[in-house]
Amino acid sequence: MSELVWDLGGRKPKPLKSISYSGCWTCRKRRIKCDERPGACRTCEQAKLTCAGYDVRLIWNAGPNTSRRRIRSGYKVACAPMTDDEVARALTTVEKSAIDPAVTTTVGPFSVFQSQPDLENATADNDSSVDSTSNASPSLIDSSIQLGGCLDTDPIDTSPAPESPEQTQLHDDTNIEIIGNGLPRSSPHSSSSSDTHEIASIAETDVVVSHSPRWPARTNSPPEDVEFILFEHDLASSMIEDTTASMLMHHYMQHVVHLMQPVSHSRNPWKTVYLPLALEGSSQLDVQRRFPSASVAVFHSVLSIAAVNLQSMRTDQEALKQLACHHKQRALVALQSALAAKSTPYKDIMTAILSLVSADIMDGGMSDHWIHLEAGIKLQASRHYSMLVSRETCLLNNICKMLHLFGQTTLPVLTPKPWPGYDHVPRGADFYSLEPSIEFLYGITTSIAGAIFKIYRLSQYVAYYRDQSPRPEQEFPATLLQACEELADALGSYTITSESFSSISPTEAEGHMVDIARAQAKAFHNAALIYYYRSIQQCSRDCLYQEQRAVLDAMNEAEELKVKASSTTGNTGPGSASASSQTQSSFPAPITWPAFVASCEAVGEERQAWDGWWRRVQGYGMRNYGQQYATVCRIWERMDENESGDWREVLADLGVRILPV
Structure with a gap:
């Protein structure tokens, strides 16, 4: 029988060698049969080759050829590599957070959960949560807080799929009322895909900030700042995966914290108090609690502050404005829930309240700051203004008192x-x-702050007797007149050289910061003189030229010192030649109380000088500056129509409340 030929050329195909999957490693590599003799095979011996043996070889996934073995599904990494210290810290946080055994607590790659959940209790909890949600809604609607244009904006859909509402029951049995109005119920830590695409382009711009070694907290920050800056391991995994939230937190740490006080200092509370608590709040987003902690409120307030500041620099990003309103509303909800819990520490509650004030300041300072400040004053009174408190709490109390x-x-x-x-x-x-x-929080000394408050008290007493009767023979009490005269003597004899600025030591701040604080304090002193002569003595505005010029010179001196301090590295700030092109300034922002008081009382050429100063500071990206400047311009227009009027009357007609910081 003829042989069967398979190929068309009539040639018999060459048989393929089979791959040996057993035997020594040398025979496997040669693709030949191995006799598998123990120790060393005879096949290798006959070929005069060294037998590689039969041991199991371990392959480490570290080379470039094994990179594809490590590819995970998806494009996001749930947790970045962690050091031993970070692993220990994460485990400690998990243990402390696992209060309710029925709740899953997750920190980074570690989780604590109940091995055998009670189905009956879980069902009961779900039923009670639904009831609490329905009971909480009316209290959110019946609110006295006005958020400007925020409440008219539709809530941002921050989740790809519908989620259940927050299961939070709010109580009204507290004497501090901070209630939101029409607050959204979406997920607290995720963002919509549309917003992420719109805002993602800002991340690169945000990174481009001034990297001057003369200004703290840059990319070359000292080692002691690492625990506050390296948030990749402190934030929850869901926060890390949220590109928008991470970008806003980065912008806050790299840029906003330096704007919130006029002097750079190592004890900056927006970095040492607000930021750590906000990072703690980010880890609470994944934890289902009946009462959210105050740290969650601080977290949302910080993101709202960052979004507003970033949107002021990128006006074409309308989504940032909506995102800021969204986080501000969520901060209100979280704070109200924390107050209802009645177990939140004093420092955390005060930080949450003041963070909402900061959010309103960054957004213009005309919406609801006075409500939060009154809540802060009531909170201090509930502790009878205790003096023996931690340094962080003392900072917060000073902030609340000064803003008030x-x-x-x-x-x-x-x-x-x-x-x-x-x-x-x-x-x-x-x-x-x-x-x-x-001194470093607001660029003011305790003596000047006390004098300003005394002027405010005496002006209330003087106004009472002026309003009693229009008759000129109406006499003031002799002791009141004596108090007014003594205050004038104290203001007139005050000199800035008597102040030591002990809080701004070389170990806590750079040398030129003392000069900036001294210039700011000089502005406060001369503005206090204007405030005294106009509120109590009712002197003519025209005779206050010397005080006007002193305030303006001091405010300009502070700005020039900042520019001079950064000139060695080529950075520019607001008011310099390239300020129009570089709106992202990393300089500490000035406190505007002296400028606002002096501007409102300015006349003639003084107004032109103040107009230039207000335009100069717009480069900081603080909307509060823009609102104050617009208000000053409207006051000037009204005062031109009625020169005998007072700027406070104009504010009353406009229905405006200013927080000049």
Whole structure:
């Protein structure tokens, strides 16, 4: 029988060698049969080759040829590589967070969960949660807080699929009322894909900030700042995967923290108090709690602040404005829930309240700051203005007290009070007992702060007797007149050289920061003189030219010192030649109370000089500056129509409340 031929050429195909999957490694490599003799095979011996043996070979997945073996599904990494210290810290956080055994707690790659959940209890919890949600909704709607244009904006859909509402029951049995209005119920830590695509392009721009070694907290920050800056391991995994939230947090740490006070300092509370608590709040987003902690409120406030500041630099990104409103509303919900829990530490509650004030300041400072400040004052009173507290709590109390003072001195309507026979100082309002930290927090000394508050008190007493009767023979109490004269003597004899600025030591701040603080304090002193002569003595605006010029020179001096300090590295700030092209400034932003008070009382050429200063500071990206500048311009227009009027009357007509910081 003829042989069967398979190929068309009539040639018999060459048989393929089979691959040996057993035997020694040398025979496997040669693709020949091995006799598998123990020790060393005879096949290799006959070929005069070294037998590689039969041991199991381990392959390490570290070379370029094995890179594809490590490819995971998806494009996001749930957790970055961690050091031993970070692993230990994460495990400690998990153990502390696992309060409720029925709740899964996740920190990085570690989780704690119940091995055998009770189905009956879980069902009961779900039923009660639904009831609490339905009960909580009316309290959110019946609110007295106005968020400007935020509440008219549709809530941002921050999840790809519908989720259940927050299961939070809110109580009204607290004397501090901070209630949101129409607040959204979407996921607290995720963002919509459309917003992410719109905002993702900003991340690269945000990274391009001034990298001057003369200004702290840059990419070359000292080692002691690492625990606050390296947030990749502190944030929850869901936060890391949220590109928008991570970008906003990065912008806050690299840029915003330096804007919130006029002097760079190692004890910057927006970095040492607000930021760590916000990072802690990010890890609470994945934990289902009945009452969210105050740290969650701080986290959302920080993101709102960053979004507003970034949107002021990138006006074409409308999604950032909506995102800022969204996070501000969520901060209100979280804070109200934390107050209802009645177990939140004082420091955390005060930080959450003041973070909402900061969010309003960054957004314009005309929406609801006074409500939060009153809540902060009530919170201090509930502790009877305790003095023996931690350094962080002392900083927060000073911030609350100073912001409340700035807000009171610019109230549209002054509340008259009868003279009690002596200058009565309410408990908790003794500004001479303030910690010197206000020197770097606001660029003001304790003596000047006390004088400003005394001017405010005496102006209330003077207004009471001026309103009693229009008759010129109406006399003021002799002791009140004596108090007014003594205050004028104290203001006139004050010199800035008597201040040591002990809180701004070379170990905690750079040398030129003392000069910046001194310039800011000089502006406060001369603005206090203007405030005194106009509020109590009712002097003519035209005769205050010397004080006007002193305030303007001091405010400009502070800005020039910042530019001079950074000139060695080529950085530019607001007011320099390239300020129009570089709006992202890493300089500490000035406190505007002296400028606002002096601008409102300015006349003639002084207004032109102040107009230039207000335009100069717009480069900081603080919307509060823009709102104050617009308000000053409207006051000037009204004062031209009625020169005998007062700028507070204009504020009352406009329905505006200013927080000049």
